Amino acid sequence: MDLGLIREIALNGRGVEVRMVLTYPGCPLAGHLVEQVRRKVRSVTGDEPVEVVLVDEVWSWNDAAPRLVWGGRNMKRVYMDHNATTPLREEVLEAMLPYLREEFGNASSPHSFGIRARRAVESAREKVATALGTRPREIIFTGCGTESDNQAIKGVAFANRNRGDHIVTSRIEHKAVLQTCQYLEKQGFQVTYLLVDKYGVVNPDDVARAITDQTVLVSVMFANNEVGTIQPIAEIAQVCRERGVYFHTDAVQAVGKLPVDVGQLGVDLLSLSAHKFYGPKGVGALYVRKGVRIDPLLHGGHQEEGRRAATENVAGIVGLSKAIELRLEEMEAEAERLTALRERLYDGLAARIDHVYLNGHPTERLPGTLNLCFEYVEGEGIIMGLDLVGVAVSSGSACTSATLSPSHVLLAMGVHPAVAQGSIRFSLGRENTEADVETVLETLPPIVERLRAMSMFSEQSPFPEEAGPRHRMTR
Structure with missing residues (x-):
C-alpha cells in the first residue's frame, strides 16, 4: 500500500527538504513513514540534515512524479531505463490519434466504420510482417509481450500434449516465461531449466542434450532484459528444427534494436511488445509460423482468425506498426x-x-x-x-x-x-x-x-x- 507521495526534493542552505503528501491523512503509520523517508534520503545525501515536510494539497496520480530542486534550480531529468519502457514517439501518437477519435469503429463490424478500422489493422499487420520477414497471416496481435509469451508457451504445450509433455527453457528468462513454465509444471508438464555460462549465454549443445522424445517446445529469449546478452538464436533454432521441436523466442528486448528476420533465424514463434521501441503500452504481437499447432489463450470471439479473442485495439496496433516502421529506418x-x-x-x-x-x-x-x-x-x-x-x-x-x-x-x-x-x-x-x-x-x-x-x-x-x-x- 502506498502511504505517501514525495512531491519535491530540494537542497537549500539548511540541508535537504523533502515535501511529501500523505495518501491517507491521519494514517497512524505517518510518523513511521516520515522517519523511513528521512533515513533513506540521508543514506544517499551524506551528512546533510534532512527535513520531511508534510504538505496539505490535492493531488492525483497523473502528477505523481517528484520535482527535483537542487541548489535553487530545477534539475534536468536523465532517463536511462529504456529496457523497462520507452517514451511514445510523437509520430506514433499522430498515427494513433484518428483511431482514438473519429475512426473509432470496431474492426469486426460490417459497416463503413468497422471496415475502415479493419483496413487499418490489416495494413498494420502487413507492416509488422514485413519488418519481421514473414507473411501477414503469421502475425497475431496481442495485449503485451507477457501475453505473447503466455500464448506461445501455453498454446503450444496444450495443443501438442498428445505428442509430449516436456518443455526446455533457460534460467535467465523473463518472469513471463519462467512463471508460465512453472504454471505448466502444476498442470503435469515437465520443464528443464538450462544453465547459462558466466556471460549469460545458453549453449546450443545444452539445448540438444536437454531435448527428449517428449519435448514439444524450447523457449530461449533473444536478448536478456537485465544484462543485454544476445543469444545464439539461429543455432538453437537449427537444433530444434533437426529434432522436430518447436522453438519460441521472447524477442521483446530485441525487436526495434537489432535486425530480426524470422526466416533467417528459423524460429517458429516470436514475441514482441510495442512499448519497448517507442510505441504504445498495451499492445504486442506474436509471430506463429504457418503449420505450428497452437491453442488460443483467450476465448470468446473470432478475432485474429480465432487465435486471439477480443476486440482489436486498433489505435494501439496502428501505433505498434508505426513504431516498428520508424525503428527499421x-x-x-x-x-x-x-x-x-x-x-x-x-x-x-x-x-x-x-x-x-x-x-x-x-x-x-x-x-x-x-x-x-x-x-x-x-x-x-x-x-x-x-x-x-x-x-x-x-x-x-x-x-x-x-x-x-x-x-x-x-x-x-x-x-x-x-x-x-x-x-x-x-x-x-x-x-x-x-x-x-x-x-x-x-x-x-x-x-x-x-x-x-x-x-x-x-x-x-x-x-x-x-x-x-x-x-x-x-x-
Missing part, C-alpha cells in the same frame, strides 16, 4: 550511436570508481544496455541517489524491481548474492546524449563513495573467490 545508425554512448559510460565509470564489474557478454550485447555490479553497496541506494539528482536507472527487470532479492539472472550467471545486490542497469535510448552520460559520470562516483562509507559490507567481500571469475572494468 534508423536502427543501424542508432545502434552505432548507442554503442558509442554505452562504451563512453563504461570507460568513464571504470576510470572513476573501483570495484565495479561488468555483467553480461562483453561484445554480444544490446547496443544501449550496460549492467554493472558495484561492490560493497546495494543497488537500491544507488538508484535512489541517482534519482535524487534526476537520473533514472534500474536494478534489473521493472517487473521484479519491487522485490529486494538479488536478480535471478545474475544468480544464474554465478554472481554471488551479496555482489548481485549492488547491480545497476543503464539502458540508453534515442533521446540520450553525451551530456547525459557526463551527468552520470559526475554524479555517480560521490554517491557510491558515500554509500560505501556507510556500507554493512566490508572489504572482505565474497567476490571474486566464492563468486567465480568476473570482468573487472579496467582498460
Whole structure:
C-alpha cells in the first residue's frame, strides 16, 4: 500500500527538504513513514540534515512524479531505463490519434466504420510482417509481450500434449516465461531449466542434450532484459528444427534494436511488445509460423482468425506498426550511436570508481544496455541517489524491481548474492546524449563513495573467490 507521495526534493542552505503528501491523512503509520523517508534520503545525501515536510494539497496520480530542486534550480531529468519502457514517439501518437477519435469503429463490424478500422489493422499487420520477414497471416496481435509469451508457451504445450509433455527453457528468462513454465509444471508438464555460462549465454549443445522424445517446445529469449546478452538464436533454432521441436523466442528486448528476420533465424514463434521501441503500452504481437499447432489463450470471439479473442485495439496496433516502421529506418545508425554512448559510460565509470564489474557478454550485447555490479553497496541506494539528482536507472527487470532479492539472472550467471545486490542497469535510448552520460559520470562516483562509507559490507567481500571469475572494468 502506498502511504505517501514525495512531491519535491530540494537542497537549500539548511540541508535537504523533502515535501511529501500523505495518501491517507491521519494514517497512524505517518510518523513511521516520515522517519523511513528521512533515513533513506540521508543514506544517499551524506551528512546533510534532512527535513520531511508534510504538505496539505490535492493531488492525483497523473502528477505523481517528484520535482527535483537542487541548489535553487530545477534539475534536468536523465532517463536511462529504456529496457523497462520507452517514451511514445510523437509520430506514433499522430498515427494513433484518428483511431482514438473519429475512426473509432470496431474492426469486426460490417459497416463503413468497422471496415475502415479493419483496413487499418490489416495494413498494420502487413507492416509488422514485413519488418519481421514473414507473411501477414503469421502475425497475431496481442495485449503485451507477457501475453505473447503466455500464448506461445501455453498454446503450444496444450495443443501438442498428445505428442509430449516436456518443455526446455533457460534460467535467465523473463518472469513471463519462467512463471508460465512453472504454471505448466502444476498442470503435469515437465520443464528443464538450462544453465547459462558466466556471460549469460545458453549453449546450443545444452539445448540438444536437454531435448527428449517428449519435448514439444524450447523457449530461449533473444536478448536478456537485465544484462543485454544476445543469444545464439539461429543455432538453437537449427537444433530444434533437426529434432522436430518447436522453438519460441521472447524477442521483446530485441525487436526495434537489432535486425530480426524470422526466416533467417528459423524460429517458429516470436514475441514482441510495442512499448519497448517507442510505441504504445498495451499492445504486442506474436509471430506463429504457418503449420505450428497452437491453442488460443483467450476465448470468446473470432478475432485474429480465432487465435486471439477480443476486440482489436486498433489505435494501439496502428501505433505498434508505426513504431516498428520508424525503428527499421534508423536502427543501424542508432545502434552505432548507442554503442558509442554505452562504451563512453563504461570507460568513464571504470576510470572513476573501483570495484565495479561488468555483467553480461562483453561484445554480444544490446547496443544501449550496460549492467554493472558495484561492490560493497546495494543497488537500491544507488538508484535512489541517482534519482535524487534526476537520473533514472534500474536494478534489473521493472517487473521484479519491487522485490529486494538479488536478480535471478545474475544468480544464474554465478554472481554471488551479496555482489548481485549492488547491480545497476543503464539502458540508453534515442533521446540520450553525451551530456547525459557526463551527468552520470559526475554524479555517480560521490554517491557510491558515500554509500560505501556507510556500507554493512566490508572489504572482505565474497567476490571474486566464492563468486567465480568476473570482468573487472579496467582498460
